[in-house]
Amino acid sequence: MRQPATATVLVDDDRVRVTRFDFEPGQETGWHVHGHDYVVTPVTECVLLLEEPGGGTREVTMAPGAAYRRQHGVEHNVINGGTSPMTFVEVELK
Numbered sequence: 552m553r554q555p556a557t558a559t560v561l562v563d564d565d566r567v568r569v570t571r572f573d574f575e576p577g578q579e580t581g582w583h584v585h586g587h588d589y590v591v592t593p594v595t596e597c598v599l600l601l602e603e604p605g606g607g608t609r610e611v612t613m614a615p616g617a618a619y620r621r622q623h624g625v626e627h628n629v630i631n632g633g634t635s636p637m638t639f640v641e642v643e644l645k
Contacts, residue, residue: 553577553578553579553630554575554577554578554579555578555579555580555581556572556573556574556575556578556579556580556629556631557572557573557574558570558571558572558580559571559572559573561640565645566644566645567642567643567644567645568587568642568643568645569640569641569642569643570640570641570643571594571638571639571640572629572638572639572640572641573636573637573638574630574631574636574637574638575631575636576631576633576634576635576636577630577631578630578631579628579629579630579631580628580629580630581628582602582626582627582628583626583627583628584624584625584626585621585622585623585624585625585626585643586623586643587623587643587644587645588620588621588622588623588643588644589620589621589623589641589642589643589644590618590619590620590641590642590644591618591619591620591621591639591640591641591642592616592617592618592639592640592642593613593614593615593616593617593637593638593639594615594638594639594640595615595635595636595637595638595639596612596613596614596615596633596635596637597611597612597613597631597633597637597638597639598610598611598612598631598632598633598637599611599612599613599629599630599631599632600629600630600631600632601627601628601629601630602627602628602630603626603627604626604627610632612633613639
């Protein structure tokens with residue numbers, strides 16, 4: 552079993568939830584399903600190892616300041632697949 556990443560809620564109101572995720576190499580979020588549309592912005596370079604339903608995995612590398620958006624319902628486990636600590640900020644749109 553992997554160690555959990557550190558999730559720090561920065562804002563949580565009736566419109567958005569903003570969470571900072573800090574990962575040491577090999578740490579994970581744990582399996583989860585997103586209940587809201589969301590945007591992720593890396594603070595550091597992020598080597599994301601994504602475990603997906605059905606046993607699939609894929610690796611995505613994102614540069615600091617890049618961003619991506621996904622719709623609610625996404626299910627996955629996010630792992631720091633790199634050799635350095637990584638941080639990203641997730642904004643959930645309620």
